[in-house]
Every structure is written in C-alpha cells, then in structure tokens.
Amino acid sequence: MGNIAGPEIERLIQLLARLPGLGPRSARRAALHLIRKREELLGPLADAMRVARDRIVTCSVCGNIDTSDPCSLCADPRRDGTTLVVVETVGDLWALERAGVLNARYHVLGGALSPLDGVGPDELNIGALVGRVAEGGVKEVILAVNATVDGQTTAHYITELLSPYKVKCTRLAHGVPVGGELDYLDEGTLAAALKSRIDL
Amino acid sequence: MGNIAGPEIERLIQLLARLPGLGPRSARRAALHLIRKREELLGPLADAMRVARDRIVTCSVCGNIDTSDPCSLCADPRRDGTTLVVVETVGDLWALERAGVLNARYHVLGGALSPLDGVGPDELNIGALVGRVAEGGVKEVILAVNATVDGQTTAHYITELLSPYKVKCTRLAHGVPVGGELDYLDEGTLAAALKSRIDL
Ligand SMILES: [Zn+2]
Numbered sequence: 001m002g003n004i005a006g007p008e009i010e011r012l013i014q015l016l017a018r019l020p021g022l023g024p025r026s027a028r029r030a031a032l033h034l035i036r037k038r039e040e041l042l043g044p045l046a047d048a049m050r051v052a053r054d055r056i057v058t059c060s061v062c063g064n065i066d067t068s069d070p071c072s073l074c075a076d077p078r079r080d081g082t083t084l085v086v087v088e089t090v091g092d093l094w095a096l097e098r099a100g101v102l103n104a105r106y107h108v109l110g111g112a113l114s115p116l117d118g119v120g121p122d123e124l125n126i127g128a129l130v131g132r133v134a135e136g137g138v139k140e141v142i143l144a145v146n147a148t149v150d151g152q153t154t155a156h157y158i159t160e161l162l163s164p165y166k167v168k169c170t171r172l173a174h175g176v177p178v179g180g181e182l183d184y185l186d187e188g189t190l191a192a193a194l195k196s197r198i199d200l
Numbered sequence: 201m202g203n204i205a206g207p208e209i210e211r212l213i214q215l216l217a218r219l220p221g222l223g224p225r226s227a228r229r230a231a232l233h234l235i236r237k238r239e240e241l242l243g244p245l246a247d248a249m250r251v252a253r254d255r256i257v258t259c260s261v262c263g264n265i266d267t268s269d270p271c272s273l274c275a276d277p278r279r280d281g282t283t284l285v286v287v288e289t290v291g292d293l294w295a296l297e298r299a300g301v302l303n304a305r306y307h308v309l310g311g312a313l314s315p316l317d318g319v320g321p322d323e324l325n326i327g328a329l330v331g332r333v334a335e336g337g338v339k340e341v342i343l344a345v346n347a348t349v350d351g352q353t354t355a356h357y358i359t360e361l362l363s364p365y366k367v368k369c370t371r372l373a374h375g376v377p378v379g380g381e382l383d384y385l386d387e388g389t390l391a392a393a394l395k396s397r398i399d400l
C-alpha cells in the first residue's frame with residue numbers, strides 16, 4: 001500500500017488498525033473517512049489525542065485516569081470515603097458511574113490476578129489499596145471485579161489480605177441481568193440467580 | 201461522563217465515536233486503550249493524524265489523495281496512460297491496487313450519480329475526466345464503478361459523454377455481486393471481474 005498513497009497514509013492506517021474494534025479493512029475506511037473530513041474531524045481528533053497524551057495522568061491515590069492528580073473523584077469532598085469500590089479497569093469505573101447509583105470512592109487494580117498470564121499481586125495496584133484501608137476510615141470494600149475465574153480469585157485474595165483490618169468486604173450479586181432473557185443465560189448465572197432468589 | 205474523567209477524555213471519546221465502525225461503547229474502549237498506550241500508540245497516532253491533515257492533498261489530475269500533487273500514481277512514468285480506470289472513491293482505487301492486476305492510471309469521481317440524493321454530474325469529478333480523454337492518448341476507459349443502480353447509471357452517463365472521442369469504454373464483468381461495493385470484495389473476485397471486462 002505504501003506505494004499507492006504514500007507512507008503517511010499507510011502509517012495512519014497501521015496505527016488505526018491497532019485500535020480495539022478496528023481491523024485492517026475498517027482501519028482503511030476510518031482513514032479515508034478522516035482524510036475526507038480533514039478539517040472537521042481529522043484535525044480536532046489529532047489535537048484531542050495530543051492533549052490526552054500530554055495531560056492525562058494516572059491518579060496516584062486510586063489508579064483512575066484524569067487530567068489532575070488526585071483525580072476529580074478522589075478530590076471530590078462530597079464522595080463517601082467510607083465505601084471503597086474496587087474495580088479491575090477504568091472502563092469498569094466508568095460503567096459503574098454511568099449506572100449512577102454510587103457515591104463512593106474507587107480503587108482501580110489495573111487488571112485481575114491471572115497466574116496463567118503471569119499477573120501476580122505485584123503487577124496490580126493492590127499495595128496502595130491496602131495502604132488506603134490501613135489509613136482507616138474505610139468501612140466497606142465492594143469488590144466490583146468481573147464475574148470471571150480471575151476476577152473471583154482476585155476478590156478472594158484481597159478479602160484475605162484485608163482480613164486484619166476492621167473492614168467489610170462485599171461482592172456484586174450474581175443474577176439475571178435486568179431485561180435479560182432466561183433462555184440466553186448460562187447455567188452458572190441461572191443457578192446463582194436461583195440461589196439468591198428473593199421473596200416477593 | 202465529563203465529571204468523571206474530565207472534558208479532555210470525553211472529547212476524545214466523542215471524536216472517536218465519529219469514526220465508521222466505532223459506536224459510543226467501542227469509542228470508550230478505544231479511548232481507554234489509547235490512554236493506556238500513551239507513548240506507543242496515542243502519541244504516534246496524534247502525530248500521524250496531524251501529518252495527514254497538514255500534508256495530504258487531493259490530486260488535481262485524478263482525484264486520488266496523496267502527499268504530492270500530482271499523486272504518486274499520476275507521477276509514475278511506468279503507469280500505462282492509455283488505460284484509465286474510473287472509480288467512485290479512493291477506497292475503490294486502493295482495493296483495485298491491492299488486486300495488483302492493473303498498471304493503468306486512475307480517475308476518482310468522488311461518488312456516483314444519484315438523482316435521489318441530489319448528486320448530479322457537477323458534484324462529481326467528471327469534467328476533469330472528459331478533459332483527460334479529450335487531451336488524447338487514452339484508448340480505453342474502464343468504468344470500475346459499483347454494481348449498484350447509481351454506479352451503473354454513472355457508467356452509462358460517462359460512456360455517453362465520451363462517445364465523441366475515440367475511446368473504448370468498458371465495465372467490470374458481472375463477477376461483482378449485484379448490489380455489492382468494490383471495497384468489500386476479495387482480490388480474486390476483483391481480478392476475475394477485471395479480466396472479463398465487457399465493451400459498453
Ligand atoms: Zn483518584
């Protein structure tokens with residue numbers, strides 16, 4: 001392709017292809033779309049990316065990303081500091097914030113323990129979590145990790161680690177997603193939903 | 201979202217969501233991926249986009265995009281100037297080049313005639329095509345337009361327009377699925393369709 005339209009376009013396509021959700025073909029389409037919309041989209045996106053690269057930092061308190069450190073969630077005095085919600089990724093934090101039911105503080109692990117992938121406690125933001133709990137003031141740690149083997153392993157590891165402190169560890173309930181159809185759910189979810197059934 | 205992670209990230213997500221193939225959810229994932237890979241991906245992509253915005257121009261001869269005008273295809277003396285391949289979009293040109301069976305020159309229309317969408321001959325790069333043919337030297341015009349109603353309308357319109365000149369107009373063989381778009385086809389189908397092109 002380099003000889004068709006120059007190395008600059010080829011480089012743009014190759015970098016776009018590294019975005020999740022874009023393959024080589026859709027990267028080409030995205031590049032053409034961007035070039036067609038040079039002024040309204042390509043330029044602003046280049047600027048937004050440069051700003052993001054230059055200004056976004058990882059919060060030294062919770063592991064969230066923001067343009068300030070501590071992040072705006074950690075700096076917000078209205079947030080309830082007695083509840084700490086532990087998530088695997090910033091994407092999970094965003095998902096919980098979109099749900100809009102929490103006014104707690106967060107702690108982003110940066111992944112889950114995964115012995116098979118060589119991810120141990122040292123690879124995760126766990127030491128800082130223990131530090132926050134040890135400082136006192138936290139009454140409950142909600143382990144909002146994925147309902148995967150790795151996520152549950154991580155939840156149990158952290159629960160164990162926090163057992164010396166006067167803090168309650170909880171996890172999200174398993175069950176039928178709101179709006180979900182039973183026929184599409186796996187047996188594990190159905191079993192969990194049955195087990196945690198609630199009186200009407 | 202703006203209050204979670206700052207307006208800079210929100211703006212990045214909104215711009216990414218305008219790329220074809222990325223919805224709001226995948227734009228969030230892409231933004232997080234970019235921020236996680238700040239140095240290896242976000243920075244280089246910002247730079248590649250800036251270079252593309254600043255340096256990519258539309259070729260005044262053929263309508264292709266490149267960092268030079270005339271484009272590298274038009275400037276290549278080894279290209280056979282007696283055959284002109286007319287395509288709707290730069291993406292179609294790329295698709296034909298990937299098929300690797302042509303050594304011709306191109307002409308990019310910038311779309312197809314579409315009375316319903318208000319696209320007439322003046323909206324397309326057709327005047328320049330007639331000019332190139334009128335200059336002489338072109339023996340065959342391959343109308344490699346989409347096998348859609350608009351594409352075929354465009355092919356017939358151009359054939360009519362070029363009828364005063366001593367030039368043979370051909371179209372791609374119907375190996376192209378009816379209703380299909382070139383950019384989505386595999387190289388083998390494109391090569392077969394080129395080989396079986398038919399006089400108009
Ligand atoms: Zn923070």
Ligand SMILES: [Zn+2]
Nearest residue numbers: 259262271274
């Ligand atoms: Zn050109």
